[in-house]
Amino acid sequence: MEKIKVLIDCDTGIDDIVALAYALKTERLDVLGVTTVCGNLPVDITTYNTLNALNLMGRNELPLAKGAAKPLERELWDAAYIHGSNGLGGYEFAEKTSKQPEPQPAHEFLYNMLQAQPEPVTIIALAPLTNIALLLQQHPDAREKIQRIVFMGGSLRTGNPTPVATFNVLADPEAAKYVIATKVPFVMCSLDCTRGSFLTYEDLDKVRALHNPVADMVDKVTGFYLESTKAENTVDGQKKGVDIHDLCTVMYVTHPELFEGEHYFADVETKGELTTGFTLVDFEDNLRKPLEDKTVLFLKKVDREKYVEYFLQVLARYQESGR
C-alpha cells in the first residue's frame, strides 16, 4: 500500500503525543515533517515536548519547525489545567534530545515542504490553526499543494471548554475562520466524533502490558489525562475511559473506512460574546450554499473497537529501545 505523505502540526500536549506515537510508527504514513504551535501550552513547551517525542520514538531524522507563539489576533491562553504545566501530565523524558528546530518558522517550513513535493500533501492539524492560517495568508499558492487539512476540532452542538466551542478553534477562531474560508478541502474531526475515541480502562491495561518505552509513556500521560478530563469522560455516572482526540484525527487519515461523515458548508463565529469559537456547520442546508462551498467533511462517528485495535497493533511495534 502506498504511504500517505503528511505534515503534522501539533501543540504537544497529552493527546498530541499519543497521536504522534501512532503516526510515527504506522506503515500507512510517510511523515515529511512536524511543526509546533502555541495552544495547549506555550510554543516553547510544545516544541520541547515534540522534539523529545521524536527522539523517544526513534524519528530524529524528521525535521521540526517551531511556529507561532500567539494566536493571529488574540492573547495566548492555554490548557495547562488539562495537560499539566509541562504539557504531558508531569511525564519526563528519560533521555533529553539535543535536536534543534529548523531555522525557519513553521509556516515558511510548511510552504517549502509543500513546494518540494510533486503532488499535494495532507496536513494533519492537531492544534489551533495559527500556523496554517499564516501559511495561507503569506503564500496563497500553497493551497494548490495542500491535498486536504485533517483537523481536530469543531462540533455540532457541544464544546470543550465552552458549551459550544472546541479548544483548537476557540484558541484562535480567526485562524480557523480564515483557513476554512479559503475553501481548501477540510476534514473536521469533530468533538462529537472524538468523544467516541476513548480508551477504556481495559484498553489502558493492554497499553501497560506492552512494556516498551513509548507504551510506558502513553500509560503515564493518559493516567494524568484520566483525572484532568474526568468531567467530560463520565457518562451517566460511569467513567468510560479517556478520549484521545488527536489520535482519532490521525486514524482518519490511515483508516477512513472507520468513520462516518458528510460534506457541509461551515464557518466560524469570531464575534459572539457567548459563541465565539462556535463552528457553524450547515447540516440542514438552511443557507442553500452551492456545492462548491460545501468544502468541509464533518466527521460524526468512529468505529471505536477497530480504532483501538489498530492503535494497539502499531504501539506494540515499538521495541524495548523505543525505536
Ligand code: RIB
Ligand atoms: O479539544 C481537544 C484538542 O485541543 C486537542 O487537539 C488537544 O490537544 C487540544 O489541542
Ligand code: CA
Ligand atoms: Ca492538540
